[in-house]
Amino acid sequence: MGESETNAERIRRTVGVIPIGRVSSYGVIADLAGLPGRARLVGHVLRHTVTPSLLPWQRVLRSDGRLAFPADSTPARKQTSRLQDEDVVVINGRVNMQRFGWQPDLAELLMKLGC
DNA sequence: ACCTTGACATTGG
DNA sequence: GCCAATGCCAAGG
DSSP states (O other): OOOOOOHHHHHHHHHTTSOTTOBEEHHHHHHHTTOTTOHHHHHHHHHHOSOGGGSOGGGEEOTTSBOSSOTTOHHHHHHHHHHHHTTOOEETTEEOHHHHBOOOOHHHHHHHTTO
C-alpha cells in the first residue's frame, strides 16, 4: 500500500542529511521534509527522539542562528561543544548563519532521500 | 475530549 | 534589537 512513513521519520531523515560543519534551521528542515510551516514539529521530534546520539541534532538552530536552548543551560553547552567539535564557531549562543548556514537544492535533497 | 507546553517562524510596532 | 500576536500541532496532564 501507500507510504507509511511517519512525519517524525521524515524529519529525522532530513536532519541526517545536514553536512558536518554546517547548520540548518527548524523551519528549513520542516520545508525540506515536506512539512512547510511546521518548524515546531521538528523541535518536538528532536526532543522526543529516543536515540539522539544517532542524529546530528546539534546542527539544527533557530532561523536567526541562536541555539534553541536557554543560554548557559546544560543542553546548550553540550550543543555548543558538539558544534565546536566540527569547527562551527559559536559566539554568545549563536552561529553566524551567513557563514555556516546550509540549504540544499531541493532536487538534490530528494535524490539523497531516495525519492 | 479539553487545556497547556513547547529544541519555532513571521509579521508588525 | 525587543516584545506581542498568530499560526502551527504532537505530547502530556
